[in-house]
Amino acid sequence: MLKAEQVCKLFNAGTADEKFALQHVNLELHEGDFVTIIGSNGAGKSTLMNVISGVMIPDIGTIRIQGMDVTTMPEHVRSKWIGRVFQDPMAGTAPSMTIEENLALAFARGGRRGLRLGLGRRRREWFRSQLEDLGLGLEDRLTARVGLLSGGERQALSLLMATFMKPSLLLLDEHTAALDPARAEMVTRLTERIVRDSALTTLMVTHNMEQAIRLGNRLIMMDKGRIILDIGPDEKGILTVDKLLREFERLRGEKFVDDRVVLGS
Numbered sequence: 414m415l416k417a418e419q420v421c422k423l424f425n426a427g428t429a430d431e432k433f434a435l436q437h438v439n440l441e442l443h444e445g446d447f448v449t450i451i452g453s454n455g456a457g458k459s460t461l462m463n464v465i466s467g468v469m470i471p472d473i474g475t476i477r478i479q480g481m482d483v484t485t486m487p488e489h490v491r492s493k494w495i496g497r498v499f500q501d502p503m504a505g506t507a508p509s510m511t512i513e514e515n516l517a518l519a520f521a522r523g524g525r526r527g528l529r530l531g532l533g534r535r536r537r538e539w540f541r542s543q544l545e546d547l548g549l550g551l552e553d554r555l556t557a558r559v560g561l562l563s564g565g566e567r568q569a570l571s572l573l574m575a576t577f578m579k580p581s582l583l584l585l586d587e588h589t590a591a592l593d594p595a596r597a598e599m600v601t602r603l604t605e606r607i608v609r610d611s612a613l614t615t616l617m618v619t620h621n622m623e624q625a626i627r628l629g630n631r632l633i634m635m636d637k638g639r640i641i642l643d644i645g646p647d648e649k650g651i652l653t654v655d656k657l658l659r660e661f662e663r664l665r666g667e668k669f670v671d672d673r674v675v676l677g678s
């Protein structure tokens with residue numbers, strides 16, 4: 414499904430600030446994989462998401478999605494196959510537009526008809542039923558401006574917009590990190606349900622170790638631009654936060670340092 418081979422990304426080459434954000438990263442995701450990614454600050458997690466989504470082009474290496482080489486393909490072209498939800502609830506939606514206009518835009522991005530055609534009666538009914546599934550009452554607020562929604566509601570809407578056209582690949586970039594614990598849990602539960610129901614191939618960055626262990630069928634740990642640990646379903650089933658921290662420290666020979674890490678409850 415997704416195949417990244419020998420991907421390297423170097424920032425500020427030849428200066429005192431030179432930084433290898435990705436160093437020969439190889440990663441293969443199969444159809445329906447749900448992979449969580451953890452790693453200390455500056456490990457390269459966001460850069461990996463950026464080269465996969467097309468925000469950045471790697472210096473070396475290739476990225477393939479469903480066998481197609483997308484390494485240098487612009488982000489807006491790739492967005493047909495990739496859904497992404499960011500940490501910032503403001504990032505995934507247009508605040509001055511209504512809920513239904515935002516949904517129509519997401520619908521159009523999936524390669525279907527444009528915005529003008531996107532708001533007929535049947536389409537509106539379909540949007541309403543999709544919103545109903547979120548369980549937040551947003552189906553009664555189709556014409557409300559998105560800027561008026563709470564952070565949790567916006568993030569739930571972003572998740573819906575990123576997934577309702579069934580992307581080949583879903584990228585979740587710490588999408589619950591900016592929410593309070595109750596809303597983060599609500600968005601996490603929605604994520605689990607949507608990914609499971611649509612069998613979406615998913616890559617999720619999180620600083621919450623308990624969440625990284627609980628969700629998905631595979632867990633990847635990054636450090637200094639490399640994947641240093643790749644844990645499959647069997648091993649993941651018996652993993653604990655404690656074991657994960659010990660494994661990280663064994664591999665790295667030093668303590669896990671992450672300013673924002675959440676160990677879980």
Ligand SMILES: Nc1ncnc2c1ncn2[C@@H]1O[C@H](COP(=O)(O)OP(=O)(O)OP(=O)(O)O)[C@@H](O)[C@H]1O
Pocket residue numbers: 424425432433434452453454455456457458459460461
């Ligand atoms: N646009 C950029 N210009 C220069 N350096 C960058 C840029 N983007 C990332 N870096 C550097 O590359 C390294 C990897 O950054 P990245 O944001 O991918 O890490 P991360 O694992 O997502 O970290 P965090 O968990 O702290 O968000 C860091 O040292 C970062 O400072």
